[in-house]
Amino acid sequence: MQTPGPLRMILVHIALLAVTLLTLFPVLWVVKMAVEPGQALQLTVNPFPTSFSLQNFRDVVSTTAADGTWLFGWQLLNSLVISGATALVGLCLACTAGYALSRWGFPGREEAMGLFLLTQMFPGVMMSVPLYMLLERAGLLDTMTGLILVYSTTSVPFATWNLKGYFDTIPKDLEEAAMMDGAGRWTTFTKIILPLARPALAVTGLFAFISAWNEFILAATMLGDERRYTLPIVLKGYVGEFSAEWGHFAAAAILVSVPVTVLFFILQRHLVEGLTAGSVKG
Amino acid sequence: MISGLVLAAAAFAGEVTIWHAYRGGEREALESLAATWQERHPGVTVLPVFVPSEALADKLQAAVPHGSGPDLFVYAQDRIADWSDREIILPVPAEDGGWHPVAVEALTFGDQRWGWPLSTKCAALFYNRALVPEPPGTTDALVALARSLTREGRYGLVYEVASAYHNAGWLHGFGGGVFAGGGGVALDHPANIAAYRFIQDLALSVVPSEPTGALVTQMFNEGRAAMTLNGPWFLAELDPALSWGVAPLPVVSATGLPAAPYVSVEAVFLARRSGEAEALGAWLAADEAALLRQEQGRQVVASVGVPVTDPALSAFRGQLDHAVPLPTRAEMPQTWEPLARALRRLTRGAASPEAAASEAQSWYKVLTRPSPEPASPWPYLGVAALALAGVGWRFGPKLWAQPLRQWAFAYVWVAPAFLGMTLLTVLPFILGAAISLYDDEGTTFVGVSHFLDILLARDFPFWSPMSFWATLLVTLTWTLANVALHVGLGVTLAMLLREPWVRMRGVFRALLILPWAVPSYITALIWKGMFHKQFGAINALLALFGVEPVSWFASFSTAFAANLATNTWLGFPFMMVVTLGALQSIPRDLEEAAALDGADGWQRFRHVTLPLLKPALLPAVILGSVWTFNMFNIIFLVSGGEPDGSTDLLISQAYRWAFTRGHRYGYAAAYAVIIFGVLVIYGRVANRLAGRKVL
Numbered sequence: 001m002q003t004p005g006p007l008r009m010i011l012v013h014i015a016l017l018a019v020t021l022l023t024l025f026p027v028l029w030v031v032k033m034a035v036e037p038g039q040a041l042q043l044t045v046n047p048f049p050t051s052f053s054l055q056n057f058r059d060v061v062s063t064t065a066a067d068g069t070w071l072f073g074w075q076l077l078n079s080l081v082i083s084g085a086t087a088l089v090g091l092c093l094a095c096t097a098g099y100a101l102s103r104w105g106f107p108g109r110e111e112a113m114g115l116f117l118l119t120q121m122f123p124g125v126m127m128s129v130p131l132y133m134l135l136e137r138a139g140l141l142d143t144m145t146g147l148i149l150v151y152s153t154t155s156v157p158f159a160t161w162n163l164k165g166y167f168d169t170i171p172k173d174l175e176e177a178a179m180m181d182g183a184g185r186w187t188t189f190t191k192i193i194l195p196l197a198r199p200a201l202a203v204t205g206l207f208a209f210i211s212a213w214n215e216f217i218l219a220a221t222m223l224g225d226e227r228r229y230t231l232p233i234v235l236k237g238y239v240g241e242f243s244a245e246w247g248h249f250a251a252a253a254i255l256v257s258v259p260v261t262v263l264f265f266i267l268q269r270h271l272v273e274g275l276t277a278g279s280v281k282g
Numbered sequence: 283m284i285s286g287l288v289l290a291a292a293a294f295a296g297e298v299t300i301w302h303a304y305r306g307g308e309r310e311a312l313e314s315l316a317a318t319w320q321e322r323h324p325g326v327t328v329l330p331v332f333v334p335s336e337a338l339a340d341k342l343q344a345a346v347p348h349g350s351g352p353d354l355f356v357y358a359q360d361r362i363a364d365w366s367d368r369e370i371i372l373p374v375p376a377e378d379g380g381w382h383p384v385a386v387e388a389l390t391f392g393d394q395r396w397g398w399p400l401s402t403k404c405a406a407l408f409y410n411r412a413l414v415p416e417p418p419g420t421t422d423a424l425v426a427l428a429r430s431l432t433r434e435g436r437y438g439l440v441y442e443v444a445s446a447y448h449n450a451g452w453l454h455g456f457g458g459g460v461f462a463g464g465g466g467v468a469l470d471h472p473a474n475i476a477a478y479r480f481i482q483d484l485a486l487s488v489v490p491s492e493p494t495g496a497l498v499t500q501m502f503n504e505g506r507a508a509m510t511l512n513g514p515w516f517l518a519e520l521d522p523a524l525s526w527g528v529a530p531l532p533v534v535s536a537t538g539l540p541a542a543p544y545v546s547v548e549a550v551f552l553a554r555r556s557g558e559a560e561a562l563g564a565w566l567a568a569d570e571a572a573l574l575r576q577e578q579g580r581q582v583v584a585s586v587g588v589p590v591t592d593p594a595l596s597a598f599r600g601q602l603d604h605a606v607p608l609p610t611r612a613e614m615p616q617t618w619e620p621l622a623r624a625l626r627r628l629t630r631g632a633a634s635p636e637a638a639a640s641e642a643q644s645w646y647k648v649l650t651r652p653s654p655e656p657a658s659p660w661p662y663l664g665v666a667a668l669a670l671a672g673v674g675w676r677f678g679p680k681l682w683a684q685p686l687r688q689w690a691f692a693y694v695w696v697a698p699a700f701l702g703m704t705l706l707t708v709l710p711f712i713l714g715a716a717i718s719l720y721d722d723e724g725t726t727f728v729g730v731s732h733f734l735d736i737l738l739a740r741d742f743p744f745w746s747p748m749s750f751w752a753t754l755l756v757t758l759t760w761t762l763a764n765v766a767l768h769v770g771l772g773v774t775l776a777m778l779l780r781e782p783w784v785r786m787r788g789v790f791r792a793l794l795i796l797p798w799a800v801p802s803y804i805t806a807l808i809w810k811g812m813f814h815k816q817f818g819a820i821n822a823l824l825a826l827f828g829v830e831p832v833s834w835f836a837s838f839s840t841a842f843a844a845n846l847a848t849n850t851w852l853g854f855p856f857m858m859v860v861t862l863g864a865l866q867s868i869p870r871d872l873e874e875a876a877a878l879d880g881a882d883g884w885q886r887f888r889h890v891t892l893p894l895l896k897p898a899l900l901p902a903v904i905l906g907s908v909w910t911f912n913m914f915n916i917i918f919l920v921s922g923g924e925p926d927g928s929t930d931l932l933i934s935q936a937y938r939w940a941f942t943r944g945h946r947y948g949y950a951a952a953y954a955v956i957i958f959g960v961l962v963i964y965g966r967v968a969n970r971l972a973g974r975k976v977l
Contacts, residue, residue: 003783012778013785019775020793023851025819026808027796039519047819097699106689111677112696119703120908121961122711125937126954130710132344141350153706156699158905165901185691214801220337221344232801237305237334239807245305246496253804261799265792272862 033250056251063234071226072234079213079230080259082144082151086212087205089152090159094204095197097156098163099189103172116157128221135222142224150218155208162207166200166274167193202267203274210260231256297327298559300550301342301355303335304579306518311579312356315571319562326558340941346370346553353559356400358546362391362610371396371551374560379567382599385584388547388607397549398567399584401575404545405448405511406601407529413508417529421455421480421541424509424532428488431508438488440498440507443481444629446621447544448511453477454606455534455541460617467613467646469621470639476536478628478635485629491815491833500817502526511543514582514598528597530604545605547584613650619943620645623926630836630925648741648748649943653721657729662719711958718951732952747928748935750953754960757911757931760842764910765903767850772857773895777887779858780865791862798855806919809848813920835924842921842929849916857902864898865891904968908961932957 003009028047037053063071101109131150132141140146170193178188194201216232223229235256238249264271304312309332316328331352333341338357345351347368365371376395385399409417413431418424428438442448453459458473468474490501501507503521510516511531520526531541550563565571572585582598590596608614624642627633633641721728735741739749746752775794779787797805812819813834821831835841868891876886912933917923923930923938930938936957940950 009783012781016775016778016784016790019771020790023794023797026805026812026851027800029808029811029819030800030804093699093702096695100692100695104689104692106692108677112700115703115708117905117908117965118962119707119711120905121912121958121965122707123912123933123936123954123957125914125933126714126940126950127707127710128340129344130713131706133713134706134710136348136350141345149702150706153702156703157707160699161901210799214803216803220334221341224331224333224341224345224350226332233334233337235801236336236803237332249804253801257800257804261796264795264799268792268795271795271859272866274863 030250030253033246034254037247039245039247056247057255060248060252060255065226069227074227075229075231075234078144078228079232082148082230083209083212085144085148086151086155087209089148090155090208091201091205093152094156094159094163095194095201096189098160099167099193101160102164102167103175113161116161119157125217128217131218132221141222142228144228147219147222148212150222151212151215152208155211159204159208162204162274163197163200166197170196199270199274201274202270206263206267206271209263213256213260296556296558297329298354298556298562299329299331299352300562301331301333301338301352303333303338304356305332306579308575308579308581311575311581312566314578315566315574319565323558328562342370342553343368349554351553353552353554353556354550354563355553356548356550358403358548358608359388359397360546360608360610360614362389362396363612364615365551366391366394366396371553372555374398374552374563377564379564379585380569380587381567381584382586382602384545384602384605384607385547388545388610389549391610397551398563399547399549400567400572401548401579401581401583402545402598402602402605403513403515403548403582404598404601404605405451405513405531405543406598407509407531408502408512408516409509409527409529410502410505410507411525411527412505417509417527418532420533420535422535425484425488428484428509432488436506436508437490437501439484439509439511440489440493440501441511442493442495442498443485443489444493444622444626446618446625449477449481449625450606451511451531451541451543452481452534454543455531455537455539456480457537457539459606460609460614460621461611467617467643469617469624469642469646475635475639478624478638480534480536481625482628482631482635486631489629491630492835494814496811497814497817514580514595517580517594528594530597530601540604542604542606543601544608545602546608615945616649616943617646619938620649626924627926630833632836632925649946651741653723653726653948654728654731654735656721656726657731659727659729662729714951715955715958716951717947718955720948722946722948724947728948732949733956735949736952736956747926747930750932750956752928753930753932753935756842756929757933760846760913760931761907761911763846764849764853764913765907767846768853768857768906768910769899769903771850771854772859773861773899775854775858776861776865777891779862794858795855797852802852802915803919805852806848806916809844809851810920813844835921837925838928841924845916845921845929848920849910849913852916853906853910856906857899860898860902861895864895868894900972904965904972907964907968911961911964912957932960 004012025047032047032049034056035049035052035054037051037055061072065071100106101113135141135146135150138146140149174192174196175188178192179185183191213230214232215230216236219230220233220236223233231252235249235252238245238252300312300316302309302312309330313330316330320326320328338355339361342351342355342357342365347370351370362371366373373394373396376390379398381399382402385402386395389395389397389399407417413436414427418427424439431438450459453462453474456473456477458468458471458477460467460469462468462471462473490497493501498507498510498512499516499519502510503519503524505524531543533540550566552559552563567584569585569587572581572583572588575581576583576588576590576592576595580592580595582595582602586599590599620642623645624633624638627641628635628638717724718732719727719729736750739746739751742749744751747756778784779791779794784790813821815821815831815833815836818834820834821829824832832840834844872894873886873890876890881889911931913931914933914937917929917931917934918937921929923934927935932953936950936953939946939953
């Protein structure tokens, strides 16, 4: 395709730059609030910091419990473990289901696909009370296991659906060849299909990870001990009923966002390939 | 006898868990008190657990009835009526612990004492000594002073003028109040109307618009607010360099009565009875602990025997003599929203005091409408049985006809995901949906009355923002507009970012997906700040082009636009990435061929690229629209439904009915079921429009 004229090129670049700046504007504000000393919500036009201090970060990172336990450390670890386990469990549940739905026309397949979409239509904020009762019955309240199970099952519909879309794009000849060589279904799946689906697995896992990493309402309802808290609960704690520590909030927000942003950038290439959002074959 | 002793000893040598939402100095004070108690009582462990304030009440309500809550917890007294009824809190001995009478009054309900008072929180008048040498003693003096000080970006009085809590002092000072006249709820009492008029005058003359708590703090610290009404929590936010004072609220000139703000009494409540918990609870409220809480936590302690040296704390204690305990009556929770709505309309100048008063009263009536009549469950069971039989008749033969055994392996592959989802997603939803057939207490079966109330818009005219149909229209418009913008922007950017001649494509792409990576509740709060009328960045940018400041949350169209802008910002990266992915699998030679045939850029996109993109975009669009339909965070955090609930979506309405309008669980569950029904219909229509089964 030929390159457009210089005027058009400049215009396109200016437009891209403008959109990017607009996109960055709110993010810059968070940075500004975090690095400027004080706890006020900054409401000025200038999104760049006018003074610099790391005090807010120091305060946030150094929170300790009454007995000297390093709370922030534990909470970071909890968040990592819960989100990581969610991604792993979610992927394990979703990959076999996605593969079965992609390959085999068993009775009830259409209905199962329909059910996956239906679960996306449940109004989420109304589910916390019944979920609490269920976990309570199962003795999983106030445990990481309970939260991991809830998060991973919540992530299953999108994960299954996205993986199915990707499996659809993998030609069937590969499996047929392997089957001819005497490999079973399971071997074919683990040895041939899964390695090929790596981009989709990465993206699907990232999604499950992020949704668990950012979730606040369920975590705050289900966990009862500060040492088991995840970071979003702590983050919300900075903006309380009567007073708001915006500086601490912003600093914590940056600390919470950084790992996810880094993951995003690392997986960027996969993101474009692996987010099939339903394949061409349907 | 012996077993009783053993039990008592066991209870004493245990662990006492205490939940609280304290931060900073108050938290340190509580924790060091817990440590002191442990030292003095070997064998006892005291575990203070911090729970964020917005989660504390919900958590208590969920945990305590199941026996998994704390022994003690710290909370304000305003939920005593409800909590004592549900046995979330237990009565304590009615001792005289040397507390201010108003604190004791606040904790007395139904002839019993609930909890030990720790501290009191009520508003008083903060003033900047550089601008206000002597605090005004009457409202006339206050208004005159505030008017003379309001000029050139400075305001005489800055407080949360639309908040029911902050204005309670004026209501009582004019002889009114929520329960004015001594009977039931009387939001339209003549004394209240007089107070509304006074508040409206303040709002329109000396108070800046949309004053949020954060803005009040900022303006007062910058010397741009001469006075403010605020509580003791404000002390922690004051700039140490500022010279300020605190005084009791002035006397209302029209009535000669002192303005009496609400006082909320923070108490330690007993959730699980044990000798140890009771001893600790009483000790935390006694003078010795109160002194430490005052010195280290800067609390306005309820113990009047403790000497106060800090002038600010002593001013707050003085205000206690003219304060009204936050009512604990069962009707109280349902009065907040009507009153807040009335105040928002008043302070925007959108309603006269009389109109706002009568609206508030009738809105209150709607919120407290008696539960529907009980219904017989038998017809419903009959219908349910028929439906089950129908499903069996429809799908049974299909399953039996196919050799199930042949596909057994496939079911095994799907089973883990299916089981997990059924247990933890489908089952909770069905449980929640079942509530919709019961009254709001969850005890009486009422059949489909909630559904009829909602669908027939029984409580509101069809066109009122509160009616289901108006909200549905807003929700559909919201969904359509968002999806159109997400797709439009996402596809445009993706088309540009795939061109090899664009410089730094990687950098642009990386930066443009940033909104997706940052948690949405963080950015939603930031966007809300940017839309502030006087101090937000958006109006400041518009001012560069000579546009008058826009009051974004005062009219439906601008509030809707603000929500839309925020959600577009959040949502376009997803569509951009989906499109980029889909574009990779589209060979460009087709476009080149079209270019050779003389097709211009738009024609090439419209007739070559778009049809190829469609299969990948359609599922993303359908899923995206389902998510947008139920997008709760943005509405709740940005516009908050303003003005007057007109920008609320179905999901935020459901949430309000369940949690902020006096716990109408049955009604809210019915809303949730209807939302689900609407989406199911939408899914069918979307599939039909797409011409094939997309999902």
